[in-house]
Amino acid sequence: MKPKIYVVGFGPGERPYMTQQAVDAMTQADLVVGYTTYVRLLEKQFPELQYYATPMRKEADRCRAAVEAALTGKTVALVSSGDSGIYGMAGVLLEIAAEMQADVEVIAVAGVTAASAAAAVLGAPLMHDFAVISLSDCMTPLEQIYRRVALAAEADFVICLYNPKSRSRTAYLAEAAKLIQQHRKPETPVGIVRNAGREGKRAWITTLEKLPEEPVDMFCVVLVGNSQTYVQNGKMITPRGYCVRREESC
Amino acid sequence: MKPKIYVVGFGPGERPYMTQQAVDAMTQADLVVGYTTYVRLLEKQFPELQYYATPMRKEADRCRAAVEAALTGKTVALVSSGDSGIYGMAGVLLEIAAEMQADVEVIAVAGVTAASAAAAVLGAPLMHDFAVISLSDCMTPLEQIYRRVALAAEADFVICLYNPKSRSRTAYLAEAAKLIQQHRKPETPVGIVRNAGREGKRAWITTLEKLPEEPVDMFCVVLVGNSQTYVQNGKMITPRGYCVRREESC
Structure with missing residues (x-):
């Protein structure tokens, strides 16, 4: 089975606005990767998870880190606020995964957009x-x-x-x-x-x-x-x- | 306290795509009002709730029913698929409530749009x-x-x-x-x-x-x-x- 990367839109930020699918993808992942501000926001609500944070504008690095972790066998959740499919991380991740010729499965998890x-x-x-x-x-x-x-x-x-x-x-x-x-x-x-x-x-x-x-x-x-x-x-x-x-x- | 009507976008349809806020609003309501097709879809997943279904194109009737139920003291969830705020029921409900001069509080619950x-x-x-x-x-x-x-x-x-x-x-x-x-x-x-x-x-x-x-x-x-x-x-x-x-x- 291919390694999986869930590209998760967690909505505006607080738990009530997340879909069950987003919560499941994050809580079942071995690693949650995201922009520092969002990782801090999630850490407060899901302190038990493993996080990897990268600064703003380092989207490509974040995607590479997600793909590399997935290739070691980890299930990864790459998070965006709002909907991962609207100005989110879904596109960059697909582009980077293709560029890396990485045999990973990318699963987009929609969220409530801004x-x-x-x-x-x-x-x-x-x-x-x-x-x-x-x-x-x-x-x-x-x-x-x-x-x-x-x-x-x-x-x-x-x-x-x-x-x-x-x-x-x-x-x-x-x-x-x-x-x-x-x-x-x-x-x-x-x-x-x-x-x-x-x-x-x-x-x-x-x-x-x-x-x-x-x-x-x-x-x-x-x-x-x-x-x-x-x-x-x-x-x-x-x-x-x-x-x-x-x-x-x- | 004013009677409350939650106008709920439950997303595409299945539970994983609903937000927690949408599930809470529906399961805590005394009455769930919606278009017949959507009520059937929800009944399968939440059989214990009280429903009131109206046919397609009867949006105004549906809103009036929701407002009337709220005025009797019931907490009402008026449901749309997708996001209640995108071509959903939020607008008609606000218009009808104003037309009826009903002193109700309308709370919009966003969902994942199509x-x-x-x-x-x-x-x-x-x-x-x-x-x-x-x-x-x-x-x-x-x-x-x-x-x-x-x-x-x-x-x-x-x-x-x-x-x-x-x-x-x-x-x-x-x-x-x-x-x-x-x-x-x-x-x-x-x-x-x-x-x-x-x-x-x-x-x-x-x-x-x-x-x-x-x-x-x-x-x-x-x-x-x-x-x-x-x-x-x-x-x-x-x-x-x-x-x-x-x-x-x-």
């Missing part, structure tokens, strides 16, 4: 078509990111922005807001969730116009409503269509 | 920006759906198509494929997953050109790769950027 976790906190902003865009230009040209933002705005998608800001990328979010405003009203509701599903959770609703002034950082997800999104009783709601109250007739 | 479940089966197709579009024109004008498909294709998003086909909507998927082909090569990989995370699961990879001939139905999710997506060892992979193998330097 957009879902944030939407649950805000109300129901993702009831209609949406686009997920990362504002990190570490591996994508900035012009392409802006082009996607502009086209998503034109298409009237609800827009989920991952990695909206970091210490080195402070101006992109304001530029994205400007591009979206070319197709959407300044008062379009925008939901911001910081540390969704984790200690220190904070969520608030603002407008597209005010977005550039909001205290957004790399721990936030930003959800920009579509042309129909509204706020009611403190909840951000995108109706499912243009005749939601007449649905019985359709 | 795009995540399908991606895990296919490999790693969602490693870069993506758009989620429903091809159901029950509540959205068809022109708007096609417009979104075309703009998403132009923006080079990976495209996840929900509700790709039904008995009454057989031609939309072929039209969508044609629109996407105006911006993407005929050999672009397309992953199709039927019954992801449920009994009778089936997944296969085809191309954009062949998509119109594939046996797709309403139980499928269709994932169309972006310009960089490729297939390797039977897995569909979208690289994270244009320099994934050089990530250490960025």
